[in-house]
Amino acid sequence: MNRALFLDRDGVINQEVDYLYRIADVAWVDGIFALCRMAAALGYKIVVVTNQAGIARGYYSVEEFHVLMDFMRAEFAAQGCALDAVYFSPYHPEGVGEYARDHEDRKPNPGMLLRAAVDLSLDLAASVMVGDRCTDIAAANGAGVRQAFLLAGTETKACSHPHRAVTSLAEVAQWLEAAS
Numbered sequence: 001m002n003r004a005l006f007l008d009r010d011g012v013i014n015q016e017v018d019y020l021y022r023i024a025d026v027a028w029v030d031g032i033f034a035l036c037r038m039a040a041a042l043g044y045k046i047v048v049v050t051n052q053a054g055i056a057r058g059y060y061s062v063e064e065f066h067v068l069m070d071f072m073r074a075e076f077a078a079q080g081c082a083l084d085a086v087y088f089s090p091y092h093p094e095g096v097g098e099y100a101r102d103h104e105d106r107k108p109n110p111g112m113l114l115r116a117a118v119d120l121s122l123d124l125a126a127s128v129m130v131g132d133r134c135t136d137i138a139a140a141n142g143a144g145v146r147q148a149f150l151l152a153g154t155e156t157k158a159c160s161h162p163h164r165a166v167t168s169l170a171e172v173a174q175w176l177e178a179a180s
Contacts, residue, residue: 011132056095
């Protein structure tokens with residue numbers, strides 16, 4: 001069994017931008033590549049799990065999402081920490097068209113993490129999640145992930161699910177190193 005470092009995208013990998021879909025708008029969160037290089041060196045699979053309500057709301061297409069993720073994958077690879085998998089949920093109950101509904105993949109539901117566990121033979125009880133919203137923490141807890149980290153800066157309310165609050169990705173890297 002493998003373990004994973006699950007990462008939310010917006011607010012963890014890249015700076016929070018409402019409905020990011022353009023490469024020109026990408027600004028990396030400080031420490032993301034160092035964290036992922038360390039996690040990969042420690043044997044973690046690097047897995048992105050991201051809600052993409054902008055697709056359901058018609059702000060951008062699935063194809064535009066994939067173009068952006070292809071760019072991000074290439075950048076991670078160039079930085080020495082290739083992404084092992086990317087899971088996304090294009091659903092939102094207030095969307096339009098085929099994606100206008102809730103879905104087991106939409107965080108706070110744990111569907112993306114559970115699918116990744118099957119696809120990548122992951123031990124969720126040995127895995128960690130870094131998110132910037134309570135929905136990320138709830139999904140991690142619902143999937144049985146060992147440790148959920150809430151990165152400060154986006155969430156405005158207290159999260160009720162167990163987690164560790166951090167102010168930087170360097171704190172997550174320190175925890176991973178100490179726990180391994």
